[in-house]
Amino acid sequence: MTMKRALIIDDEPDIRELLEITLGRMQITTDAAANIAQAKSHLNCNHYDLCLTDMRLPDGSGLELVEYIQQQHPGLPVAVITAHGSIDTAIESMKAGAFDFISKPVDLATLRRLVNTAIESAQLPPQEPPQTTPIIGHSKAIQDLIRSIQKLARSQAPVYISGESGSGKELVARSIHDLGPRSSKPFIAVNCGAIPRELMESEFFGHKKGSFTGAHQDKTGLFQAAEGGTLFFDEVADLPIDMQVKLLRAIQEKSVRPIGAAEEITTDVRILCATHKNLEKEVAEGRFRQDLFYRLNVIQLAVAPLRDRKEDIPLLTQHLLQKLATEIGLPTPHLSPAAQKRLEEYHFPGNVRELENVLERAFTLCDSDTIEAEDLQLRGSTNSIRPVIEAGQLPGSQTPARNNTVDYPARCAEYPSLDEYLQDVEKEILCSALEQARWNKTLAAKHLGISFRSLRYRLQKLGLEDE
Numbered sequence: 001m002t003m004k005r006a007l008i009i010d011d012e013p014d015i016r017e018l019l020e021i022t023l024g025r026m027q028i029t030t031d032a033a034a035n036i037a038q039a040k041s042h043l044n045c046n047h048y049d050l051c052l053t054d055m056r057l058p059d060g061s062g063l064e065l066v067e068y069i070q071q072q073h074p075g076l077p078v079a080v081i082t083a084h085g086s087i088d089t090a091i092e093s094m095k096a097g098a099f100d101f102i103s104k105p106v107d108l109a110t111l112r113r114l115v116n117t118a119i120e121s122a123q124l125p126p127q128e129p130p131q132t133t134p135i136i137g138h139s140k141a142i143q144d145l146i147r148s149i150q151k152l153a154r155s156q157a158p159v160y161i162s163g164e165s166g167s168g169k170e171l172v173a174r175s176i177h178d179l180g181p182r183s184s185k186p187f188i189a190v191n192c193g194a195i196p197r198e199l200m201e202s203e204f205f206g207h208k209k210g211s212f213t214g215a216h217q218d219k220t221g222l223f224q225a226a227e228g229g230t231l232f233f234d235e236v237a238d239l240p241i242d243m244q245v246k247l248l249r250a251i252q253e254k255s256v257r258p259i260g261a262a263e264e265i266t267t268d269v270r271i272l273c274a275t276h277k278n279l280e281k282e283v284a285e286g287r288f289r290q291d292l293f294y295r296l297n298v299i300q301l302a303v304a305p306l307r308d309r310k311e312d313i314p315l316l317t318q319h320l321l322q323k324l325a326t327e328i329g330l331p332t333p334h335l336s337p338a339a340q341k342r343l344e345e346y347h348f349p350g351n352v353r354e355l356e357n358v359l360e361r362a363f364t365l366c367d368s369d370t371i372e373a374e375d376l377q378l379r380g381s382t383n384s385i386r387p388v389i390e391a392g393q394l395p396g397s398q399t400p401a402r403n404n405t406v407d408y409p410a411r412c413a414e415y416p417s418l419d420e421y422l423q424d425v426e427k428e429i430l431c432s433a434l435e436q437a438r439w440n441k442t443l444a445a446k447h448l449g450i451s452f453r454s455l456r457y458r459l460q461k462l463g464l465e466d467e
């Protein structure tokens with residue numbers, strides 16, 4: 001293995017020396033510069049594997065150097081050294097493309113970890129072709145998403161993944177982890193809405209034996225379990241306020257304290273998060289802390305709803321059917337042209353997850369190796385009822401209602417009676433809500449704004465549930 005080479009930029013000779021000695025002990029050759037001009041001339045003459053720069057330099061800001069490197073040496077990982085407590089600068093530099101930051105006074109163990117991660121990320125194969133991600137789709141939205149993921153995978157910056165239910169947020173989080181330097185370490189997804197409140201702190205940070213009634217032995221928290229890897233906070237909007245404060249602290253200090261422990265433990269974890277809720281709105285309405293949002297949302301990735309990238313439906317269908325068929329050892333079924341058309345017309349409030357469910361059900365129902373339009377059971381549920389669904393405020397449908405172009409009388413004329421048409425619409429709304437709530441009726445009723453009993457009554461009436 002050839003010696004790695006790093007460029008260190010700081011105007012304080014003591015810090016330069018400390019960094020040079022530390023990296024030297026890690027078998028890394030170093031060059032040092034005291035200002036931006038010197039740094040640029042080094043960058044133009046030599047090849048580097050890593051660059052570490054102070055933020056405040058005599059002839060400008062480290063940010064300028066981060067931007068210069070993005071332009072001139074895009075593969076070179078650059079980390080910034082920030083003054084203690086100046087998290088704003090750290091965030092700004094990561095937005096500009098720095099892969100990580102370290103704050104003063106520099107903790108040597110943290111520095112060594114940062115350097116190792118940078119070197120591993122520089123060794124990743126250059127720009128893998130998009131086929132290597134499991135994210136299917138040839139729409140521009142998906143291709144852009146895949147490119148962003150590949151770029152972001154090398155960075156350590158927190159990423160906030162937004163998108164409707166079932167649109168693929170967790171898949172995106174996994175891909176960021178899998179394509180980055182942490183891929184050999186754990187990826188841990190935490191559903192923030194599913195952990196009982198009273199257990200949350202111990203789940204996140206761990207506890208010491210005897211620290212509270214029932215703590216019979218030491219417990220490792222999620223931060224420690226994910227050490228060196230990635231923690232994905234799913235449904236992050238569901239975190240109670242007191243946990244938001246604790247999480248903020250853990251992210252800021254890069255350390256956690258298990259309940260009952262005397263000492264803090266430093267952690268090295270990349271943080272990703274997602275929610276189908278509108279987090280900006282949660283902040284505006286006081287349910288989510290602004291400061292935590294600011295730290296989680298260093299980089300935002302939006303996953304487009306399936307209805308806005310319909311051209312992906314055939315490819316996704318093909319992929320999902322193949323997967324289903326392989327699982328049960330049967331030949332992959334085909335879709336009749338009418339079935340294909342039906343799928344492309346459907347609104348998919350539950351996005352790719354709903355497509356998966358629809359196909360699985362159709363696969364089970366179809367008699368031959370061809371799935372017919374009827375097998376999809378999407379009767380009356382084409383685009384035309386979309387405004388009805390949106391008006392029903394289904395979870396995850398944050399898209400503002402569009403032009404209401406539905407000709408209800410014309411749609412209704414396709415049915416024997418108004419009652420049957422309305423029943424179909426109701427059925428569709430209830431099924432979508434159930435699918436989005438993963439068939440949890442209590443949750444579905446809550447999202448629909450009706451009582452559990454009323455939901456059951458309606459399901460029974462429509463023949464969707466046994467008496």
Ligand SMILES: Nc1ncnc2c1ncn2[C@@H]1O[C@H](COP(=O)(O)OP(=O)(O)OP(=O)(O)O)[C@@H](O)[C@H]1O
Nearest residue numbers: 134135136164165166167168169170171276352353
């Ligand atoms: N572009 C895609 N290519 C292939 N599979 C996909 C794609 N998008 C989503 N999926 C699949 O659809 C399902 C739902 O995706 P995922 O769980 O990532 O969505 P989500 O946005 O996290 O949903 P939820 O809000 O319900 O948690 C998964 O099985 C996932 O593998």
Ligand SMILES: [Mg+2]
Nearest residue numbers: 166169170234
């Ligand atoms: Mg999810």
